[in-house]
Amino acid sequence: MNNLLAARQAPGVLIQVTDLTKSYQTDSGTIYVLKDVNLSIDPGEIVAVMGPSGSGKSTLLFILGIFISPTTGSYLLGGEDVLRLDRNAQAEFRRNRVGFVFQSCDLLENSTVYENLEFPLIYAGVARGERPARIGAALDLVNLGHRIHHSSNRLSGGERQRVAVARALVNQPQVILADEPTGQLDRSHGHQVMDHFVEIVSHSQTSIVVVTHDPEMAARCTRVCSIRDGILYEQ
Numbered sequence: 001m002n003n004l005l006a007a008r009q010a011p012g013v014l015i016q017v018t019d020l021t022k023s024y025q026t027d028s029g030t031i032y033v034l035k036d037v038n039l040s041i042d043p044g045e046i047v048a049v050m051g052p053s054g055s056g057k058s059t060l061l062f063i064l065g066i067f068i069s070p071t072t073g074s075y076l077l078g079g080e081d082v083l084r085l086d087r088n089a090q091a092e093f094r095r096n097r098v099g100f101v102f103q104s105c106d107l108l109e110n111s112t113v114y115e116n117l118e119f120p121l122i123y124a125g126v127a128r129g130e131r132p133a134r135i136g137a138a139l140d141l142v143n144l145g146h147r148i149h150h151s152s153n154r155l156s157g158g159e160r161q162r163v164a165v166a167r168a169l170v171n172q173p174q175v176i177l178a179d180e181p182t183g184q185l186d187r188s189h190g191h192q193v194m195d196h197f198v199e200i201v202s203h204s205q206t207s208i209v210v211v212t213h214d215p216e217m218a219a220r221c222t223r224v225c226s227i228r229d230g231i232l233y234e235q
């Protein structure tokens with residue numbers, strides 16, 4: 001696509017990815033992980049990304065979360081050409097705009113649930129006095145208010161995953177990127193997480209991209225995309 005056209009964002013679009021590729025050089029040659037991905041997401045959309053293991057789902061989410069850069073292509077987030085920002089500006093953008101639920105949950109060990117949720121607030125510069133209410137509200141959303149002072153080491157797998165979801169919400173980000181957030185949850189807790197996602201987008205201009213293998217979860221999203229061998233298909 002023409003670069004000038006690619007850089008111009010349609011009004012209202014929150015995420016616009018154009019002709020995006022990601023490849024890695026390895027000893028056995030070049031691995032093409034993402035191939036010419038085009039994706040545009042409006043505020044308030046919940047987009048499911050489905051696909052077999054190794055198809056590039058996490059890589060796409062990491063690029064959307066500005067954790068890694070694509071090899072080629074453009075990525076506009078809220079109209080900003082984030083790939084052109086320097087590292088500090090990218091980190092600030094991520095702290096203020098993006099909530100990420102990692103596939104591995106990635107909680108701080110030997111820390112309380114409260115401390116896990118306070119971490120992104122400290123980084124985003126939220127005043128100390130404001131933090132308890134924000135943390136309490138995020139935990140209530142995943143029905144874990146009663147675990148606020150628990151150590152993360154003492155949580156069950158499902159509770160850890162819900163804390164990871166609450167941590168992604170606490171900053172009230174514009175974009176929530178969730179990598180298999182219901183993978184370790186039973187059906188009812190999985191649906192609760194989806195309920196929260198649906199509620200969030202109904203009250204805000206937030207968009208959510210969620211990787212899932214569960215067709216029931218995908219059916220509750222506004223749109224479903226699938227990835228196969230690094231190629232993104234809209235369903």
Ligand SMILES: Nc1ncnc2c1ncn2[C@@H]1O[C@H](COP(=O)(O)OP(=O)(O)O)[C@@H](O)[C@H]1O
Pocket residue numbers: 024026031033051052053054055056057058059060
């Ligand atoms: N840093 C890396 N170096 C080389 N290959 C990588 C790297 N990161 C991911 N890959 C490869 O990219 C492909 C897609 O990985 P990933 O995005 O994690 O897939 P998914 O989340 O769909 O399971 C895999 O084949 C993986 O081995």
Ligand SMILES: [Mg+2]
Pocket residue numbers: 057058059103179
């Ligand atoms: Mg993955």
